Amino acid sequence: MDPHVGSGKIITAPIITEDGVPINDPLVLLEATAADQQPGSTTTTSNGDESSSSSSSSANHRLTDKHTIEWKLTLHQIGLDVLRTDRSMLFYEKKENLSKLWDILAVYAWIDKEVGYCQGMSDLCSPMIVLLNDEADAFWCFERLMRRLRGNFRCTQQSVGVENQLQHLASIIQVLDPKLHDHLERLGGGDYLFAFRMFMVLFRRELSFGDSLYLWELASMPQKYPGLNFF
Template structure:
């Protein structure tokens, strides 16, 4: 029987020609399997209600066509309720765009580089809130030219015009410094936020730089602006390294900056616990201990071996959980992995949970039936419901089972070749670009089912 070999999806995310060592995508667009634009449009009623159950199955079987990925992700990440109309979603979209513009303007008033099409990679204030007259910042905040492609500011020559530009730059930066200190010492929130701005810039400069997309200064600054605004509104978490890896695909997929911001904000609702740090622990440690528990149940021999090597805390898996396998897969394959995972984990109640503070009381009782068919939940979520999987923290996320699946797949190699933690890290690093997203997902589902059964018996 003839089978469609599939069309490579790499062409949608063009790689810079000089980057020759970038892993090739294994994801192929397959007719009849991949969610196409035609199938996606057909899933809506004339009013705009979406049949999410059919859509979830198709995404898991073959991913999403890159041309519609952004708009489908908005549903998978619970930006919108499938049981809403086109008009209702337009209203929500406009309201959110206005809200983002307000927050961005708040940030711009404090630090005018926000929204200027530029970004900074050097500190602007000291720990105690004193402005730093840093030459690199002076160059980067030049209103006549921002950072160049290599991350440094545009070169200034010896001509009179250059001297004039330098003078303007110094004036511009001096005015910014004056504004910062004109009302006395900076408050704690402003200080904390401004201390993160250069770190965001450094990370933005390193994020997905193999993509032609990020050769454009405007795309880099868009990523910086979104992360800066997020750090401003989420005072609990602020900004942490790794968030740029999670936000970058949103910029690539969604043209409107505000829409990309809200997609990222919804993703952070799921993952912010990973980034929350206290004096004693990092948030992701909870998931690492869950991973240890799962491996102990599923593959006790492997757990025992890792523990004997001093890896019982599973810190070697830290990066995989923090940035959801962004480093282990090609750019295209990591997107494919994410959408399969979100389709499997899909919970139709999350939209209401996220929107509740804003929408309480706005809709009359009974305006929408809240009773949902189990088909509207993702397969992973259905397994949790069927088996009553819940602890004090709620069901374990699928990402933990994905890591467990990868470890299980490499179990033999780890048992026979790892003689120390360095070997464990090397074996896992050697997987980069060689993993199969679909296989990892199906492996995670099998482990999840097995784990729930064993946990129920225990």
């Protein structure tokens, strides 16, 4: 699909334009340094010949498949999000672990043509990388989790993916703590959108790494903890 996937490096800058023209920029690799740049990587010269040749070459390799273009356009965004995911953990001080997270999200974005990649997926995928040594096992665990949660990432101008969960939360709070519910209504928070991120990434950013996984374990046992069904 792309030589960067599985290379042990992370794309952090666009590698393609919205028109499908490749961008030859050495900064697209996280580990790129001046020493790694190949001679002749510049796109302009005093006489302009090199720029013309580069433009002609890019035009010849222009992509036309819409799905491929959309996928390649997300790769650098995945890289930027990966660099912000659980960075307080010593585990992610190793670049190979960061690249595993990037690889899995990049491949998932390719196979899920309808949803692709959305911010927040890195928070859901990170525990798989930490807990499992094998990258393939981590991928399929994440893919299985997304079968249940992918609907959370479907947002339109009319609705948000976690709208049902927000409505369930509002109903629960209205019964358990009507005073709090009325207070939120007066403040204009009766739609409970403040809980959007909580449901989107299953409290990964509200709780510590260990506590969030403990909550996941409880939520996976609805018969024992029915109060977490709306989760």
